[in-house]
Amino acid sequence: MKLRTKQTTQFLFLFVLLLISSCKKDPVVPPNPNPDGGSFAVDIGDSEIPYLVVDTKGDQILNEPKIPAELHLYIDKAEVLSTNIGIEYRGSTSYRISNKKSYGIETWDADGNDIDLSFFGFPEEEDWIINGHIVNLQDKYIFDRTLMYHYLGYQLFRDMGRYASRSKFVELEINGSYQGVYVFMEKLKRDNNRIDIKSLKPTDEDPDKITGGYILKIDKTAGGDLAIDQPLDYFDNNWQDDARYTPDISFRSRYDINGQPIDFEPYGPPYHSNQYLETYFLYEYPAADEITTAQKDYIQDYIDQFETALLTDDFNTDTRTYLNYIDLSSFVDFFIINELCRNVDGYRLSTYMYKDRGEKLKMGPIWDLNIGYDTGDRIPWDGWVINYNQYVSNDAWMLPFWWPRLMEDPQFRSALKDRWNELRAGTLSTSRILGIVDQTAGYLKDNGAISRNYTKWDIGTPVDYDGAIESLKNFLQVRTQWMDEQIGSF
Known part of the structure; x- marks a missing residue:
């Protein structure tokens, strides 16, 4: 009798423990009734590549806001996670230009509240991106035929000891339609496991507290609140929204792209005749609708003081006042990764920087590498991306003066040379970089994903994937050799 009582007590304890555990992530959706993958839109064979199934229950996905859906994650055809999401x-x-769309998702509970979940062992969070390479079926072109531009650059930056979005290749199906190969990645945001800076609340007005943390971005405006609730076809041709800068969401540098004081008013209409001279900084964190006037004043003044110091320092002396404002090593690493990848959007678009409380301004993380490497032809393979303005004369988003000016400084060049030589001896050795390319290409090919992706996204002529990989590898070899020669001459 005592034994049975003890067993009953143990059973009840385990039952309560399991009940508590099951409530921690409230709630995920019920498992898919076809856990063997029999309902997949394509035959994936024995593929080891994770397979994502999104079901919107017939609702149309919008540009914004997110709509509710279900997400099921399969690995080796076994369902390992199912959850409500917003997509x-x-x-x-x-x-606008790609038939293959990219998606932002949040993991939700049944009531539409954010919940943190882990995918692929990544730290728990609610904000994620499912990124697809650009395919235009009408004009028959593809950006990044290798499918690995983002993945490779982010991995290299992480290997350099910097944060970049953790990424994983997946295949995606939405509402029963196969969508091809995607990169599932972390959204850039303030988080202890992403951009690790102090939180800054609207109530933080203390002079010490408002020194951080901030995330700024040099980028297109992408419409902001103006785009919410617009019909979906609005976004097919809303180019004006890319350049709609306002004081609510941004501030402008006092200096033009040549380092000269600007003598015309900021916030002109989109694509006005002098826009190419301007550099705007977007408030990424705190968000534009949360950042206070005192916080705006602080970060604007900080950037202005740095820019003024950079322009006025005499590089023929040992004094560098601009180094009071920036973390030099982060600027060096940001330069290296953008130049190695020949990221033609680098420094002038999708460019992140952040400042933690009581610390200096840091560059990064790296973001958006879909136009670069062997296809970044706006910059010659033997030219610096920081000299973009010499190669391109007519672009609404030109390259800020920071980088050519830094390159004039012997101290910056010396730090760059030391870091480059260190990285080339290991992390960025040619053999290691090419090994990552080969391993990644083999993984995608051997699991049949390349064939499935380009069957779905057929532009009318076969994609020579092996040729694309060889082109990428050849570029990386000649690019690193050229950088060796250039940096070695400093």
Whole structure:
């Protein structure tokens, strides 16, 4: 009798423990009734690539706001996670020109509240991106035929000891339609496991507290609140929204792209005749609708003081007042990764920087590499991306003066040379970089994903994937060799 009582007590204890555990992530959706993958839109064979199934229950995905849906994650055809999500299209230019869309998702509970979940062992969070390469079926072109531009650059930056979005290749199905190969990645945001800076609340007005943390971005405006609730076809041609800068969401540098004081008013109409001279900084964190006037004043003044110091320092002396404002090593690493990848959007678009409380301004993380490497032809393979303004004369978003000016400084060049030589001896050795490319290409090919992706996204002529990989590898070899020669001469 005592034994049975003890067993009953143990059973009740375990039952309560399991009940408590099951409530921690409230709630996920019920498992898919076809856990063997029999309902997949394509035959994936024995593929080891994770397979995502999104079901919107017939609702149309919008640019914003997010709509409710279900997400099921399969690995080796076994369902390993199912959850409610909110999903929307993402991207501005990429949305307009690409038939293959990218998506932003949030993990939700049944009531539409955010819940933190882990995918692929990544730290728990609620904000994620499912990123697809650009395919235009009408004009028959593809950006990044290798499918690995983002993945490779982010991995290299992480290997350099910097944060970049953790990423995983997946295949995606939405509402029973196969969508191809995607990169599932972390959204850039303030988080202890992402951009790790102090939180800054609207109530933080103390002079010490408002020194951080901030995330700024040099980028297109992408419409902001103006785009909410617009019909979906609005986003097919809303180019004006890319350049709609306002004081609510941004501030402008006092200096033009040549380092000269600007003598015309900020916040002109989109694509006005002098826009190419301007550099705007977007408030990424705190968000534009949360950042206070005192916080805006602080970060604007900080950037202005840095820019003024950079322009006025005499590089023929040992004094560098601009180094009081920036973390030099982060600027060096940001330069290296953008130049290695020949990221033609680098420094002038999708460019992040952040400042933690009591610390200096840091560059990064790296973001958006879909135009670069062997296809970044606006910059010659033997030219610096920081000299973009010498190669391109007519672009609404030109390259800020920071980088050519930094390159004039012997101290910056010396730090760059030391870091480059260190990285080339290991992390960024040619053999290691090419090894990552080969391993990634083999993974995608051997699991049949390349064939499935380009069967779905057929532009009328076969994609020579092996040729695309060889082109990427050849570029990386000649690019690193050229950088060796250039940096070695400093």
